[in-house]
Amino acid sequence: xxxxxxxxxxxxxxxxxxxxxxATHYNNFxxxxxxxxxxxxxxxxxxxxxxxxxxDGLVNAPGAIALEDLIGPxxxxxxxxxxxxVEAWSMVIPWLGIxxxxxxxxxxxxxxxxxxxxxxxxxxxxxxxxxxxxxxIDWPYVEGLRLDxxxxxxxxxxxxxxxxxxxxxxxxxxxxxxPWKYGFKSIKSIVRISLVKDAPMNSWQQIAPNEYGFxxxxxxxxxxxxxxxxxxxxxxxxxxSPNRIDTRLFNGYDEVANLYAGMDLRKHF
Amino acid sequence: MQTSxxxxxxxxxxxxxxxxxxxxxxxxxxxxxHAGPEPGQYLLLKFGLCALVLLLLTLALTPLTRLTGWRxxxxxxxxxxxxxxxxxxxxxxxYVLFILGLDVSLLWDDIQxxxxxxxxxxxxxxxxxxxxxxxxVSMRRLGKRxxxxxxxxxxxxxxxxxxxxxxxxxxxxxxxxxxxAGAALLLLxxxxxxxxxxxxxxxxxxx
Numbered sequence: 001x002x003x004x005x006x007x008x009x010x011x012x013x014x015x016x017x018x019x020x021x022x023a024t025h026y027n028n029f030x031x032x033x034x035x036x037x038x039x040x041x042x043x044x045x046x047x048x049x050x051x052x053x054x055x056d057g058l059v060n061a062p063g064a065i066a067l068e069d070l071i072g073p074x075x076x077x078x079x080x081x082x083x084x085x086v087e088a089w090s091m092v093i094p095w096l097g098i099x100x101x102x103x104x105x106x107x108x109x110x111x112x113x114x115x116x117x118x119x120x121x122x123x124x125x126x127x128x129x130x131x132x133x134x135x136x137i138d139w140p141y142v143e144g145l146r147l148d149x150x151x152x153x154x155x156x157x158x159x160x161x162x163x164x165x166x167x168x169x170x171x172x173x174x175x176x177x178x179p180w181k182y183g184f185k186s187i188k189s190i191v192r193i194s195l196v197k198d199a200p201m202n203s204w205q206q207i208a209p210n211e212y213g214f215x216x217x218x219x220x221x222x223x224x225x226x227x228x229x230x231x232x233x234x235x236x237x238x239x240x241s242p243n244r245i246d247t248r249l250f251n252g253y254d255e256v257a258n259l260y261a262g263m264d265l266r267k268h269f
Numbered sequence: 270m271q272t273s274x275x276x277x278x279x280x281x282x283x284x285x286x287x288x289x290x291x292x293x294x295x296x297x298x299x300x301x302x303h304a305g306p307e308p309g310q311y312l313l314l315k316f317g318l319c320a321l322v323l324l325l326l327t328l329a330l331t332p333l334t335r336l337t338g339w340r341x342x343x344x345x346x347x348x349x350x351x352x353x354x355x356x357x358x359x360x361x362x363x364y365v366l367f368i369l370g371l372d373v374s375l376l377w378d379d380i381q382x383x384x385x386x387x388x389x390x391x392x393x394x395x396x397x398x399x400x401x402x403x404x405x406v407s408m409r410r411l412g413k414r415x416x417x418x419x420x421x422x423x424x425x426x427x428x429x430x431x432x433x434x435x436x437x438x439x440x441x442x443x444x445x446x447x448x449x450a451g452a453a454l455l456l457l458x459x460x461x462x463x464x465x466x467x468x469x470x471x472x473x474x475x476x
Binding site for chain 2: 018019022025026030033034036037089091129132134135136207226227233235236237238240241242244
């Protein structure tokens with residue numbers, strides 16, 4: 001009873017859906033290792049049911065909510081979004097889920113809430129990346145959005161992709177999808193959603209503040225210090241055609257531009 | 270330990286095919302579509318890591334010779350060094366061909382602005398100098414200076430480790446392993462340690 005194709009690319013010939021095999025075997029999910037094929041190889045052991053999400057902070061209705069109850073009241077829909085990784089590759093993925101705004105509204109934020117903070121599961125016995133002694137990420141992985149960003153109709157909580165339940169390596173059982181921001185903002189395997197007053201320090205900003213900011217909006221004019229962001233490699237590609245396309249501001253989702261009116265996007269990268 | 274020239278030759282041929290086999294394996298993976306959605310990136314990373322492993326192996330040969338006294342290790346030194354250069358060259362080629370799509374202006378932009386590219390380029394330059402002077406003619410012509418030219422290898426190792434360090438993102442474990450191996454090999458070059466290797470080899474009954 002999902003609303004299929006609720007959001008689809010304006011030009012499907014330019015944004016062809018990435019094959020399932022590629023979207024599920026080329027992942028950054030450092031809880032399971034640093035190689036692109038580590039998550040597919042190692043995430044199978046993650047227990048995703050039962051799953052509950054703690055909604056807390058500046059809300060009138062805090063509590064630990066079972067995943068079914070978090071999602072249940074909303075209408076499931078399918079959205080085909082472009083996903084632009086900060087590493088300059090991109091895919092097009094059909095997600096299944098609900099608007100993030102639904103969950104936030106049900107939590108009933110207090111008036112002083114300004115930001116939303118998200119946290120990934122910490123379970124080293126099932127997440128080998130969290131057992132590494134040389135890891136740079138201070139677990140749990142943390143991400144954040146400004147409240148108005150989180151309430152934007154495009155911000156999405158996914159429980160599935162390609163018309164089925166989310167594979168573990170893609171962030172099962174619940175992940176964020178913010179299509180106008182670099183992929184690392186779309187935090188996986190969420191266990192906590194907190195409404196807070198101040199901007200949360202997200203994990204990548206903590207590791208390398210000169211390379212990763214809080215906003216992380218896709219922007220061809222603001223380079224990563226180590227590579228250009230003006231183009232991206234649309235995957236899958238082949239050896240002799242890198243499939244390079246121009247990167248668009250906000251990943252082509254112009255409808256979010258008003259969220260950043262008057263802001264210096266070079267400063268707030 | 271005495272080994273007949275024929276056995277040494279066989280050993281060198283074996284090493285040749287062992288060093289060639291990763292190239293064959295990874296090429297086959299790409300050809301069969303098993304290299305994931307970004308085969309260029311796959312080859313880039315494999316070639317780069319292989320070059321580093323070969324560099325470490327090459328640097329291990331002298332201490333191994335001192336430890337065991339076996340001529341076979343010295344006999345493959347030039348070969349392994351050249352293989353290291355070959356994989357480093359394949360690494361660069363993959364970058365220019367598969368990642369940049371032969372857009373040379375992008376490469377120039379990278380070289381000017383990205384420190385890890387500059388460091389990698391310098392390391393490759395060092396390997397190139399050693400590769401072109403690795404033949405007998407150059408050895409004869411350079412005489413005593415040959416050894417000095419080839420001590421570039423230590424600088425190259427440090428540059429390569431720095432190049433690798435700058436691309437590490439979330440976990441230092443893999444890098445730390447290679448850095449530790451590199452540091453150990455550099456330490457074994459110190460006279461105080463290097464001098465003791467033959468005696469240690471005898472005690473361990475390696476020679």
